Amino acid sequence: MYVVTGATGNTGHIVAKRLLTSGQKVRAIGRTADRLQSLVAQGAEPFVADLSDKQALTKAFTGARAVYAIIPPNLTTEDFRAYQDRIADAIAAALAAAKVQYAVTLSSIGADKPDKTGPVVGLHNLEQQLNQIAGLNVLHLRAGYFMENTLAQAGIIQAMGITAGPLRPDLKLPMIATRDIGAVAAEELLKLDFQQKQTRELQGQRDLSMTEAAAIIAKAIGGKAIGKPDLVYEQLPDEQVRPALTQLGMSLNMANLILEMAAALNSGYMTALEPCSARNTNPTYYEVFVAEEFVPAYQGKARAA
Numbered sequence: 001m002y003v004v005t006g007a008t009g010n011t012g013h014i015v016a017k018r019l020l021t022s023g024q025k026v027r028a029i030g031r032t033a034d035r036l037q038s039l040v041a042q043g044a045e046p047f048v049a050d051l052s053d054k055q056a057l058t059k060a061f062t063g064a065r066a067v068y069a070i071i072p073p074n075l076t077t078e079d080f081r082a083y084q085d086r087i088a089d090a091i092a093a094a095l096a097a098a099k100v101q102y103a104v105t106l107s108s109i110g111a112d113k114p115d116k117t118g119p120v121v122g123l124h125n126l127e128q129q130l131n132q133i134a135g136l137n138v139l140h141l142r143a144g145y146f147m148e149n150t151l152a153q154a155g156i157i158q159a160m161g162i163t164a165g166p167l168r169p170d171l172k173l174p175m176i177a178t179r180d181i182g183a184v185a186a187e188e189l190l191k192l193d194f195q196q197k198q199t200r201e202l203q204g205q206r207d208l209s210m211t212e213a214a215a216i217i218a219k220a221i222g223g224k225a226i227g228k229p230d231l232v233y234e235q236l237p238d239e240q241v242r243p244a245l246t247q248l249g250m251s252l253n254m255a256n257l258i259l260e261m262a263a264a265l266n267s268g269y270m271t272a273l274e275p276c277s278a279r280n281t282n283p284t285y286y287e288v289f290v291a292e293e294f295v296p297a298y299q300g301k302a303r304a305a
């Protein structure tokens, strides 16, 4: 039996579905039975728990062949790092108490650094904490920048007619679709051929800058949609991004961590460590992501406006 945390989420639902279609038993963790229902319909056992609840997680992990472990985002908490530490503590304690032998975690590029990477510091600490557990074989998937992050640009295009954010326009990022991360995690969970404590870097199909991403989006939504032939990307100063994020409902603490991460990416402090290779690149083209996910999200916003 496999345990999947964040089972209704971006990567978790792919992991759970792949394991189920491979004929494996899956215990799917989420905070409500309702949201787990579609996985239950596909054969998963639902397990309702908060990931900060050590006792519940110990129960959930008991008997598991392997666990897929993530720390979900929480954009509204006033102390995101403390929230991450509570979840990492609970996951680590439960893996040890349940004597689980294999775990795959969702980590990030930049998790090699102990500080100054915003939310990624919590993933560095998760890696370190799980690496202390004797008898646990753990593989940390250090994923690149999610293509899904660019979905936020749909609203910015509607509001400002441009794409914008704190990242440098020319900064090449390893942009990866979360479906590809889920697929690799499932494959690793099925094989279970990693030993001791390991990391695996996951980059995208190719590195892309925000300027290149804007050009791909423009091609897909068409110049007419924005009333301009070109869709530009503009780097905005922190003083402009911070209030924009908090107005969208993000806590000030989280907004500041996002800006710290953007600065770490812009300076090159937070970066992929490996050159591109067949093992670390992944299949989904940004063009395909835009056609299948960005365009529907953009059109949905346009209809709602």
Ligand SMILES: NC(=O)c1ccc[n+]([C@@H]2O[C@H](COP(=O)([O-])OP(=O)(O)OC[C@H]3O[C@@H](n4cnc5c(N)ncnc54)[C@H](OP(=O)(O)O)[C@@H]3O)[C@@H](O)[C@H]2O)c1
Binding pocket: 005, 006, 007, 008, 009, 010, 011, 012, 029, 030, 031, 032, 035, 036, 049, 050, 051, 052, 070, 071, 072, 073, 106, 107, 108, 109, 119, 123, 143, 144, 145, 146, 149, 178
């Ligand atoms: N964004 C990036 O570029 C990037 C890059 C590398 C790594 N990462 C990391 O990727 C991770 C996010 O992965 P993801 O996108 O697969 O996750 P996700 O889709 O954002 O969330 C996964 C699920 O977790 C559940 N959840 C939320 N809070 C919970 C709690 N307190 N207890 C139990 N379940 C909870 C939610 O399901 P329910 O509502 O059903 O409970 C949610 O669907 C983060 O650690 C992030 O730092 C992100």
